[in-house]
Every structure is written in structure tokens, then in C-alpha cells.
Amino acid sequence: MLVVPPPDFSLSPYTGLTRSHWTGYADYLLRSAQRFGTDDHANIYLPGANSRYGPRSDSLEAFARTFLLASFRIAGDPLNTGWIADWYAQGLDAGTNPANPDRWPTPGELGQAKVEAASLAVGLALTRDVLWDKLPHRVQEQLIAWFETVIGEEYPPINWVWFQIVVETFLASVGGRYSDEDIDAGLAIHDSLYRGGGWFADGPERAYDHYVGWAFQVYPQLWALMAPNDPRVAARKQLDGDRLADFLDDAAYLVGANGAPLIQGRSLIYRFAAAAPFWVGELSGHTRLAPGLTRRAASGMLDYFARHGSITSDGLLSIGWHGEFAGMKQAYSGAGSPYWAAKGMLGLALPADHAVWTSVEAPLPVELGDTQRLISAPGWQMDGTQADGVVRIRNHATDHANVGVAAADSPLYARLGYSTHTFPDLTSESLDNGVVFVDSKRGQTHRTGFEYLGSGSVGGVQVGASRFTANWIEPDPAAGPDHGSGVSGTATPGPVVTVVSATRGAVELRLVRIEGAGSSGASLRIGGWPVDAGSSMVSSVREVPGFGSALVESGTFVRPGAHPMGSELTIPWVGTSGPAHDGDYAAVVILAGEGGTSPDAGVRYAGGRFEFPDGTRISAEILARFGA
Incomplete structure (x- = not known):
């Protein structure tokens, strides 16, 4: 069951939500999803419709996206999240074991696995000393071999290029094979999609949506954390940081006083993933927003969706906006897809004493005036x-x-x-x-x-x-x-x-x-x-x-x-x-x-x-x- 403290309107006068509320929701979502996991924890078969890629893809998606949420919880509170690390460690082993008949399809075998590989790589990088370093050598080798199937693969020239960049960057950090050519090509595509003012188009079309924030702005900063000594990171730090800060200046104006983000663009079933760029601004230090405003925007989104039934009575995220709505399902949507909302909980990777958690919530622009x-x-x-x-x-x-x-x-x-x-x-x-x-x-x-x-x-x-x-x-x-x-x-x-x-x-x-x-x-x-x-x-x-x-x-x-x-x-x-x-x-x-x-x-x-x-x-x- 969901366990959260009473609202704290002294620290959070607009939403009442504190870090304890965020951890309560995160743990509730994790435990609820894990009830549908296989005995070896490799796959999570959530109830609901399948995507066009089928249940093998969808069960990997559910594992990878909840693992991303788990990694934020572990990174921000390593001493009290051993139960999370242990559960996912078993799944990482079973999912990449070639002898397991229920193993995951590799990114070389299934296009959607290219997406999910990125969540696994980012999560492992954020929790390296807690999780990766403690995995048996055999399991590390299995994971490296699984990740290496992305090398040389074609990725569509949209936000997907970041999935290859972060996976190969993680491989480089753990002694695996990787391709500088792949990384450089992905960065070039990323830059080609920049349209000014902090905004990217998700491809060659006029496709402006929440992917600008939860992909084009979030991944460059996570990549920088993964490879601080990469000369490319140093060369791009100011550029990518300024783009993020510029985007956040606009994004703060696109959140309603009800807490909802702008309702526009595809993949809206990811819901509070729209909070991700606000958190990554604090994580990277590339934001002009006050910490209290960052939390006001992010907590407003979580509160909005929680109040409107986005979490089912089973503790799961459904396909929909408020509650379940099958008409929002797109071809690539399966029961595990909504868990990319995990990106919106990136702030949990920041420790409890960070200013974003200790500052008093500040009003959104629309709450200050027209x-x-x-x-x-x-x-x-x-x-x-x-x-x-x-x-x-x-x-x-x-x-x-x-x-x-x-x-x-x-x-x-x-x-x-x-x-x-x-x-x-x-x-x-x-x-x-x-x-x-x-x-x-x-x-x-x-x-x-x-x-x-x-x-x-x-x-x-x-x-x-x-x-x-x-x-x-x-x-x-x-x-x-x-x-x-x-x-x-x-x-x-x-x-x-x-x-x-x-x-x-x-x-x-x-x-x-x-x-x-x-x-x-x-x-x-x-x-x-x-x-x-x-x-x-x-x-x-x-x-x-x-x-x-x-x-x-x-x-x-x-x-x-x-x-x-x-x-x-x-x-x-x-x-x-x-x-x-x-x-x-x-x-x-x-x-x-x-x-x-x-x-x-x-x-x-x-x-x-x-x-x-x-x-x-x-x-x-x-x-x-x-x-x-």
C-alpha cells in the first residue's frame, strides 16, 4: 500500500509534497510492479495491452523502466534501498543469461530493446558502486555482451541517437567494446536537430513536444555524469548546459497552477516524465530557476497525476492521462510503456540535504501574475x-x-x-x-x-x-x-x-x-x-x-x-x-x-x-x- 506522511505545507505551500512523499510514491510503484515479475526477476509481465512488438519486448520494457526509477532511489539513498538493489540484481543476471529461455531480446535482435538498453545503462552508471561493482564477474560479462550488440546499429535520426550514445559510453567505462564513430555520429545528429532557444525538433519535421525536455535535455547531462573525463563532454559542457537552462526558462511557463504540464505531443502516457528536465537542471547545475521553483513544478506534476487517478488500485501506471484510456495507446505502447514516467522522479537521485529538497516551494510564473x-x-x-x-x-x-x-x-x-x-x-x-x-x-x-x-x-x-x-x-x-x-x-x-x-x-x-x-x-x-x-x-x-x-x-x-x-x-x-x-x-x-x-x-x-x-x-x- 502507499505509505506517505501528511502534507507539509510549511516546506511545500503549493503541493504539500516533500522528498518523503516522492520516495513513498516511488517505492509503491516499484513494489506494485515487482508483484508481476517472473521468479527470476528478469521480466515484468504487467496486465494490459501489448505493443506491436509483443510481450517479450513489453516485459523487458517494464523491467528497464522500473529499474531506471530504482536507480534514482538507490543513488539518492544507498543505505536504505538494499531491497531494491537485490531484486534488480537478480533480474540483470537472468535477463542477460544466454542459457535462460526467458532471457531478454538483445538490441541487435529487437529495435525496442535499443530504447530499454539506455535505461539499463544509465541506471547502472548512477548506481555503479552499489550495484554494478557488486555483480559477479560472470553477470558483468553477460551485460557487456548484451550491450555490445548496439555497436554499429542504425538508429533513427531522432531522440533515439541518445540511446546508443549512453550505452556505448557505459561500455567504455566498464571495459567493453564501443565505437567513437557511433558516439560522434549521434552527437552530430543531436546538434542538427537544434532549433534555437533551447529547443530541439524530434527529427527533420516540425515535431516539438515533451521529448525536447525528457530526451534532448536530460540525456546530455546524464551522459556528462557518466563520462566526466571524456574530452567531448568537456568540449560540450557549456553548450549543452546553456541549451538546458534556456529551455527551462520556457518550460517553467508551460506548467499550469493545477500542476499539469502542457497537454500536447505524443507519448503523453509518460505523464510526469515532463518533470525530468527540471530535475536534471539541478542535478547538473545548469538552471536559472530557483530550487524551490524546480520542486514546485515537479511536485505539481506528480501531485496532479496522483490526484487524478493515474495510479490504479493495483499500484500500477495505466495507459492514459488521468485514469486508463485505451484511445491514447500508440503503436509502440505496451503495459510497461507508462513507466517512462520514472524519468520524472530523477530528483530522487539528489540527496535529502540538497537545496531542491530543503528550499521552500516557490510559485510558478502563472501563480505570480498573468x-x-x-x-x-x-x-x-x-x-x-x-x-x-x-x-x-x-x-x-x-x-x-x-x-x-x-x-x-x-x-x-x-x-x-x-x-x-x-x-x-x-x-x-x-x-x-x-x-x-x-x-x-x-x-x-x-x-x-x-x-x-x-x-x-x-x-x-x-x-x-x-x-x-x-x-x-x-x-x-x-x-x-x-x-x-x-x-x-x-x-x-x-x-x-x-x-x-x-x-x-x-x-x-x-x-x-x-x-x-x-x-x-x-x-x-x-x-x-x-x-x-x-x-x-x-x-x-x-x-x-x-x-x-x-x-x-x-x-x-x-x-x-x-x-x-x-x-x-x-x-x-x-x-x-x-x-x-x-x-x-x-x-x-x-x-x-x-x-x-x-x-x-x-x-x-x-x-x-x-x-x-x-x-x-x-x-x-x-x-x-x-x-x-
């Missing part, structure tokens, strides 16, 4: 509101694709907006934060492949824009597994659309210019934020009287049935009463929580200027600014 921030690489304009604690982004440069690609919209990347309090509609064809054309035969259009037109700030209003050809997509049934990108298919082009988002707090003025509507006969729909019907969150969309063409139709789309944060999704919309024509349209799109902006707040238009509810004004010429 916030605005332009994050250039992913093309996000962030607005946080202190009254309701909601953080929102409006998105004009992220779609997990490249300019000109005609594909269905990825629900977790291509929407115009994401927040810490709403979950995207997981259906690709959706009104969710959309500007779409609706045809009774062809359905709704998609925006993937759009052109980012830039962003900036004008008199306290943030402005961003993009332009796209609205495509109807007939999905290809053989498009392959879902790894984040929208489904490919046959595209039928529609009008060209320019969208400008002018935002101030909870209020977005969404300006739309249509060109080439011709005889398409399709209606325009401007959709708002997706909220659960039973939620206290309020989503509204209204037209702006007096500007451009009329938006006389309105309604609320309802998607019945469970979704990751509730039981019925609702999306308000406004649109044309018939076919849309070339010209300009404007709507006010609002997302607000309790105590926040009224859903009836409007934006007035008069004399060539828009006026926000608080009196802030902006010229209608912002459309022209972006070439519209």
Missing part, C-alpha cells in the same frame, strides 16, 4: 492567467510535418491551441481549435503543411500567424503505425487560408482570410477549445460584429463517450450559413477556468481597431503585417 511569452522554435505564443491558473499556447509552427506536406492533422500537434487544462480531441478531423471547411461529402479540411508567418508582440498583445491550403484528406489505409505524424492519404485542395491569432490572456482574436474559395461550396467553421461537458472550464466562440464577412451560424459539437479527461467532449463553433467566400472573418475564442475571464467577453471592432475586454487595442492592419 504571463505572456513567445517561444519561437515551435511557433507558440503562451498566455497564462493567474485568476484561473490556466496556461494556453496558440500554435503556428508545429504540426509534426514540413511545409507543403498534405496529410491529415495530428490531433496532438497540428491544432491551433493547446493548454494545461484541456485535452485535444483525438479524432484527426475535428473542430478542435480549428479553422476548417465542411463539406457534406468530403468532411472537414486539414491544415498540416502550413507555412509559419512569424510572431511578435504589439502593445501587450501577442500575435502569430500561419497560412495553409485547406486540404480534404482521404486517408491511406496502409499508412503505417502512429508515431506522431498525421495520417497520409489523397489530398483534395480547397481554399488558401491565412490565420492570425492576436492573444491577450484568455482571449484570442482569431482573424481569418480566405482566398480561392471559388465554387467549393464548403462552409467555414471556426472551432473553440475542447472541454468536458462536466468540467468547470468554459469554452466559447463568438463573432466580432462589424468586421469582415458575417459568421451567423453557431453551435456546439458534442463527441459522446469517454475521453482522457472526462465523459463527453464539447467544442463550440461559429461559421457561415452557407458556402464561404473570399474575404476576411473574425472570431473571439475564449478558454477560462473558475474565476477567470467571462465566456461572454467580446472584442469590439470600430474605426479600424480591435479592442480587447480590458481596453487594450490593436490595429486591424495586423492582417497586412503577415502578408494577408
Whole structure:
């Protein structure tokens, strides 16, 4: 059972969580998972769905990812974690014993094992004197031989390159074979994916998500701890440290007062793994955030998910966001996959007397006041509101694709907006934060492949824009597994659309210019934020009287049935009463929580200027600014 002390609101005034709470949750997760381990501890067969790679892969994944959590516990408290070290030592032996019929597949035999090998290597490096050094020579040799199958293997040019780097770096530290060429090639790919301001793209596409933090920022710092005497580490220390610090400056603004990280991007079933870059900033010393703010952000995430049922009655992490939700399963997701949430417990590797544990929690930016921030690489304009604690982004440069690609919209990347309090509609064809054309035969259009037109700030209003050809997509049934990108298919082009988002707090003025509507006969729909019907969150969309063409139709789309944060999704919309024509349209799109902006707040238009509810004004010429 879960054993934690009462909340301590003196040390942790926002969450009540201290290091003792973190260790309590960690031990509970470890003991619960171990109940499903084999007698020799080599594999953990958790209940639930398998990934496309099958149970042999999934049971290794469960072992490796819980071992990563175990290694953080051992590293931060070696004297009181012998029971953890002993359990996993047996599994490390049995899993790599060639004579064991239930041994692990090697990274040379199974692609997913390349991922899990990295968790094993990092964990062994962090606990070397407690675990590795005490393993029998035979077991060390088995592990070295198992790890060595990564040498010369091909890794996709995404965050995966770090799995090879850390494994071969560990091999070098224990006398195994390794390849400097592999390490150098991986570092080169890593650098090629850097997009500035601390942000990486997870591949050659515009794929910005939590992998920026829990992979591209975490692994360079763990690698540096693994090989402090490697000349490459010394040469990169300042570079990688500055990138991490820059990223954390943005990341602190992307956590809601409810503790939730931004709900955007793939692999969200890893949940509080989003806390990992905050912890690694303290572990490496490359952060400008106060220790109390670091713990506030990380503890907020753990508390958020614990309060919302992410841990089942069996003490397991399910596939989902709050509780279990099978619709979030991606092709590579198995029952052990959610345990990459272990990365978010990296702070346990820091001892109890570290400042990150002893400092009083400090407030998040959104708890200090209303916030605005332009994050250039992913093309996000962030607005946080202190009254309701909601953080929102409006998105004009992220779609997990490249300019000109005609594909269905990825629900977790291509929407115009994401927040810490709403979950995207997981259906690709959706009104969710959309500007779409609706045809009774062809359905709704998609925006993937759009052109980012830039962003900036004008008199306290943030402005961003993009332009796209609205495509109807007939999905290809053989498009392959879902790894984040929208489904490919046959595209039928529609009008060209320019969208400008002018935002101030909870209020977005969404300006739309249509060109080439011709005889398409399709209606325009401007959709708002997706909220659960039973939620206290309020989503509204209204037209702006007096500007451009009329938006006389309105309604609320309802998607019945469970979704990751509730039981019925609702999306308000406004649109044309018939076919849309070339010209300009404007709507006010609002997302607000309790105590926040009224859903009836409007934006007035008069004399060539828009006026926000608080009196802030902006010229209608912002459309022209972006070439519209």
C-alpha cells in the first residue's frame, strides 16, 4: 500500500509534497510492479495491452523502466534501498543469461530493446558502486555482451541517437567494446536537430513536444555524469548546459497552477516524465530557476497525476492521462510503456540535504501574475492567467510535418491551441481549435503543411500567424503505425487560408482570410477549445460584429463517450450559413477556468481597431503585417 506522511505545507505551500512523499510514491510503484515479475526477476509481465512488438519486448520494457526509477532511489539513498538493489540484481543476471529461455531480446535482435538498453545503462552508471561493482564477474560479462550488440546499429535520426550514445559510453567505462564513430555520429545528429532557444525538433519535421525536455535535455547531462573525463563532454559542457537552462526558462511557463504540464505531443502516457528536465537542471547545475521553483513544478506534476487517478488500485501506471484510456495507446505502447514516467522522479537521485529538497516551494510564473511569452522554435505564443491558473499556447509552427506536406492533422500537434487544462480531441478531423471547411461529402479540411508567418508582440498583445491550403484528406489505409505524424492519404485542395491569432490572456482574436474559395461550396467553421461537458472550464466562440464577412451560424459539437479527461467532449463553433467566400472573418475564442475571464467577453471592432475586454487595442492592419 502507499505509505506517505501528511502534507507539509510549511516546506511545500503549493503541493504539500516533500522528498518523503516522492520516495513513498516511488517505492509503491516499484513494489506494485515487482508483484508481476517472473521468479527470476528478469521480466515484468504487467496486465494490459501489448505493443506491436509483443510481450517479450513489453516485459523487458517494464523491467528497464522500473529499474531506471530504482536507480534514482538507490543513488539518492544507498543505505536504505538494499531491497531494491537485490531484486534488480537478480533480474540483470537472468535477463542477460544466454542459457535462460526467458532471457531478454538483445538490441541487435529487437529495435525496442535499443530504447530499454539506455535505461539499463544509465541506471547502472548512477548506481555503479552499489550495484554494478557488486555483480559477479560472470553477470558483468553477460551485460557487456548484451550491450555490445548496439555497436554499429542504425538508429533513427531522432531522440533515439541518445540511446546508443549512453550505452556505448557505459561500455567504455566498464571495459567493453564501443565505437567513437557511433558516439560522434549521434552527437552530430543531436546538434542538427537544434532549433534555437533551447529547443530541439524530434527529427527533420516540425515535431516539438515533451521529448525536447525528457530526451534532448536530460540525456546530455546524464551522459556528462557518466563520462566526466571524456574530452567531448568537456568540449560540450557549456553548450549543452546553456541549451538546458534556456529551455527551462520556457518550460517553467508551460506548467499550469493545477500542476499539469502542457497537454500536447505524443507519448503523453509518460505523464510526469515532463518533470525530468527540471530535475536534471539541478542535478547538473545548469538552471536559472530557483530550487524551490524546480520542486514546485515537479511536485505539481506528480501531485496532479496522483490526484487524478493515474495510479490504479493495483499500484500500477495505466495507459492514459488521468485514469486508463485505451484511445491514447500508440503503436509502440505496451503495459510497461507508462513507466517512462520514472524519468520524472530523477530528483530522487539528489540527496535529502540538497537545496531542491530543503528550499521552500516557490510559485510558478502563472501563480505570480498573468504571463505572456513567445517561444519561437515551435511557433507558440503562451498566455497564462493567474485568476484561473490556466496556461494556453496558440500554435503556428508545429504540426509534426514540413511545409507543403498534405496529410491529415495530428490531433496532438497540428491544432491551433493547446493548454494545461484541456485535452485535444483525438479524432484527426475535428473542430478542435480549428479553422476548417465542411463539406457534406468530403468532411472537414486539414491544415498540416502550413507555412509559419512569424510572431511578435504589439502593445501587450501577442500575435502569430500561419497560412495553409485547406486540404480534404482521404486517408491511406496502409499508412503505417502512429508515431506522431498525421495520417497520409489523397489530398483534395480547397481554399488558401491565412490565420492570425492576436492573444491577450484568455482571449484570442482569431482573424481569418480566405482566398480561392471559388465554387467549393464548403462552409467555414471556426472551432473553440475542447472541454468536458462536466468540467468547470468554459469554452466559447463568438463573432466580432462589424468586421469582415458575417459568421451567423453557431453551435456546439458534442463527441459522446469517454475521453482522457472526462465523459463527453464539447467544442463550440461559429461559421457561415452557407458556402464561404473570399474575404476576411473574425472570431473571439475564449478558454477560462473558475474565476477567470467571462465566456461572454467580446472584442469590439470600430474605426479600424480591435479592442480587447480590458481596453487594450490593436490595429486591424495586423492582417497586412503577415502578408494577408
